[in-house]
Amino acid sequence: MVRKIEQPECAHCDSRSKSVFCDLHGAQLDSLNEDKGCSLFRKGQIIFNAGAYPHGLYCVQEGKIKIFRIGDEGKEQIVRLAREGDILGYRALLSGDKYSSSAETLEDAKICFIPKAAFLGLVANNGVLSMQLMKLLSEDLKFAEHRITDLAQKSVRERVAEALLYLHQTYGLESDGQTISVAMSREDIANIVGTATETTIRLLSELKHDNLIQLHGKKIAILNHRELVRIANVND
DSSP states (O other), rough: OOOOOOOOGGGGGGGGGGGTTTTTHHHHHHHHHHHHHEEEEOOTTTTTTTTOOOOOOEEEEOOOOEEEETTTTTTTEEEEEEEOEEESSSSHHTTTTTOOSSESSOOOOOEEEEEHHHHHHHHHOOHHHHHHHHHHHHHOOOOHHHHHHHHHHOOOHHHHHHHHEEEHHHOOOOOOSBBBBOOOOHHHHHHHSSOOHHHHHHHHHHHHHEEEEEEEETTESSSOOHHHHHHHHHOO
């Protein structure tokens, strides 16, 4: 069950500095603060489902989210990951279309909801916010093109290595400087890579055997970042 929580003040929200709302000030920031509502989503809860029409925008105050699609054969494909400061569902909201993907929490998350009219009003009256959204759309398109190319041209081993680097880039490392700061099931990693869970388990074991990573349950530590970059065939 989604639980309402005490409303954080936008002016003092650390996550806002990482979001498209970072340059809002004065009356517009006050308006955003008054219009939003914030809730606690437990781990594994659905935030929105593909096929539904959006009624507003979601902004992650705290937590980790996966955005995924279900293929014709019922297999899940993770298309993007989100963290604090990220907004969810904005493309469908701007286009007036249904959600093309679903969003689910990877851990307990605090998420703010901004009603459609309030968000579109801010976009219409704030050129900087509009530019931030255009930049975000451009980055998402670039990321999607990159993923399509990888699926078509890279081996599964390369994609597994790249998925680990993507997790590192998105969620950072824990205090030991090696462990990726997210707990991901082998199935979720496979759904990022676009392969069978069994294949992902085998390739992670190979990377462990080569002393490139260490496995701690659902946590993964990167022991040799440079070699992982070489295997993934990406620019560091």
